[in-house]
Amino acid sequence: MxxxxxxxxxxxxxxxxxxxxxxxxxxxxxxxxxxxxxxxxxxxxxxxxxxxxxxxxxxxxxxxxxxxxxxxxxxxxxxxxxxxxxxxxxxxxxxxxxxxxxxxxxxxxxxxxxxxxxxxxxxxxxxxxxxxxxxxxxxxxxxxxxxxxxxxxxxxxxxxxxxxxxxxxxxxxxxxxxxxxxxxxxxxxxxxxxxxxxxxxxxxxxxxxxxxxxxxxxxxxxxxxxxxxxxxxxxxxxxxxxxxxxxxxxxxxxxxxxxxxxxNRDLSSGARLETVASESCGCDESGETLLINDSEDRQLTGIQEITSNSAIAKSEVSSIYLVLQPKERKSLGCNRRKDDQGKLCPVDYSYRIASTRAVSVDKPAMPKAVAGISVASALAIQDVNSCVTACANHDAARCLDLGPGGIAALGPLGEFVETVDSSSGAPEGMLISKDDVIMKYGGDPKKTEDVCVRSNVQREGDSLTNRGLGCAMLTKSVYPTVDFKTRLSMTPAIQGYPTAWNKAFDAMVSGKPITLFPDAGVAPKLDFVGAGADNINRHFAGDVYGISAVSDNQLVVATARGCITGAFKK
CATH class of the missing domain: 2.40.10.120 (Thrombin, subunit H)
Known part of the structure; x- marks a missing residue:
């Protein structure tokens, strides 16, 4: 020393x-x-x-x-x-x-x-x-x-x-x-x-x-x-x-x-995993995995189940969707089990929460299986379509309108729809550079610090990505009379899926093209801070599962808890 x-x-x-x-x-x-x-x-x-x-x-x-x-x-x-x-x-x-x-x-x-x-x-x-x-x-x-x-x-x-x-x-x-x-x-x-x-x-x-x-x-x-x-x-x-x-x-x-x-601003969504000792698990060194909803809201939770069979050196990943009542604890089973042939305990089970969203009914309508579209993407499309309707109808109970005050938070999200060529002809690779974004909002790339250390927005196959450190951007007060601000949290690797780049989505998208963020692990997050933020967060904040530019400067955002709209550019 x-x-x-x-x-x-x-x-x-x-x-x-x-x-x-x-x-x-x-x-x-x-x-x-x-x-x-x-x-x-x-x-x-x-x-x-x-x-x-x-x-x-x-x-x-x-x-x-x-x-x-x-x-x-x-x-x-x-x-x-x-x-x-x-x-x-x-x-x-x-x-x-x-x-x-x-x-x-x-x-x-x-x-x-x-x-x-x-x-x-x-x-x-x-x-x-x-x-x-x-x-x-x-x-x-x-x-x-x-x-x-x-x-x-x-x-x-x-x-x-x-x-x-x-x-x-x-x-x-x-x-x-x-x-x-x-x-x-x-x-x-x-x-x-x-x-x-x-x-x-x-x-x-x-x-x-x-x-x-x-x-x-x-x-x-x-x-x-x-x-x-x-x-x-x-x-x-x-x-x-x-x-x-x-x-x-x-x-x-x-x-x-x-x-x-x-x-990791998951905004206290309530859904979490916990492994506990259980006498019902017969395999040695085994515990029981619980899915727990700590929130006051009913939650539809998407779970990735990863099974690893040591006997045949094989791993598989599948998805399941479960509805949790407020404060409910649900068992996902033992994390070590027998295999289909009855061999003793070679299969390990692990889990990951891929999405969680508030729902109003015990049996929400789940999308039908469509070739080339995952259930997670189909759910995100449902969310956006519903939000576009709610915001167009000025349904204040379901859609929060930020007006011009949303530009600082919604602007970066807008890049995920602005860069999409609706004819699906966008080239592989960079679509918009960091410097382009800075200049677009009136800044000088040589003088403006890139606090998120983000990469260029680029196309990678059917996905649109932006990689960086992950950080939160806070707007000025949305309402001048109270200290109420919007916060956009970017994960280290944002990964969206424009529906315009996959023909399988055509029949499901009712209006303008949508960019989906079906996996919460690589999705942006929106929440609010300041006076009255707790109540607003419960009804409107959360992981962003999809966005749609309904006009030249208006964005609709579907989150885990509700809908948000506002200007994303001047």
């Missing part, structure tokens, strides 16, 4: 009793007791990168820090340097043990720009989850050589299904190092001091030395990032620059501590 910096406990441990001294000697790997400190605050972090094949994913280790619902993991578990892409679908599985865990969805994540710029001294990330922790490890910065206990879900012990730990002495460097045999899957696992404070984490190894683990020595940058995430990734922390920028060109030490953030 730099000279002159004294160790400092900046986040105290939360509800953790004194640790039990490990039975194993230093350097010997031991199974962790999930009922004891500090292991009861740890869990497995499951997630995807955009490059993952269907049915495949990644996993790391994470742990609660303090009492604010923030977990710590490795930055390479959140941002992939090779593809320069954020991860998606983060789920924190607290005290994961052979398929059983308490599951937490995520709200936002942050790293510092030193990691995208290639510096392993910044291989740490913090994620805000939805929920309150029972315990949390403390955090200590500027710690030199000391004795630590490292934990993780490694592949070489327990096949990533059980938590292990190993103790030893770390040195005073940055990156720091310690004797540690834990392998893939242990990344992000904390190095905990005898004071129950995290001082580093599992980051990387050299290929010619599998017995030594390296990790970032936590410093003031880690504290500021933790504080930023604990506030819901909304506040600017002094001295750290922009909260949404990252230097893409190379290592820039003057910007190494800039916070870079990713938001």
């Amino acid at each position: 730099p000279k002159g910096l004294a160790p400092e406990i900046v986040v105290p441990p939360f509800h953790l009793e004194p640790p039990i001294k490990p039975k194993a000697a230093d350097g010997q790997v031991e199974l962790a007791d999930l009922t004891k400190s500090p292991y009861k605050a740890a869990g497995r972090l499951d997630f995807n990168f955009p490059s993952d094949l269907p049915g495949w994913g990644h996993l790391c280790t994470a742990q609660f820090i303090g009492s604010s619902g923030v977990i710590l993991t490795a930055a390479h578990c959140v941002w992939d340097q090779a593809t320069r892409a954020w991860g998606t679908n983060f789920q924190f599985l607290l005290r994961y043990n052979q398929g059983v865990a308490t599951t937490f969805d995520w709200q936002c994540a942050a790293i510092v720009s030193g990691w995208p710029n290639g510096a392993y001294a910044y291989d740490f990330a913090f994620i805000k989850v939805r929920g309150v922790p029972e315990q949390g490890i403390g955090m200590e910065i500027n710690v030199g050589a000391t004795h630590v206990d490292a934990m993780g879900y490694p592949s070489n012990y327990g096949s990533n299904r059980r938590l292990y730990h190993v103790s030893g002495n770390k040195d005073g460097g940055n990156p720091t190092r310690m004797p540690n045999l834990l392998s893939h899957g242990a990344s992000g696992g904390a190095w905990v001091s005898d004071s129950l404070t995290v001082v580093s984490l599992n980051s990387f190894k050299y290929t010619d030395d599998e017995s030594t683990m390296y990790g970032p020595a936590l410093s003031k940058a880690a504290l500021h990032t933790y504080e930023f995430v604990a506030r819901g990734c909304r506040d600017q922390i002094s001295g750290l620059g922009s909260s949404t920028s990252v230097d893409q060109s190379g290592v820039d030490t003057s910007k190494a501590d800039t916070i870079v953030t990713l938001s």
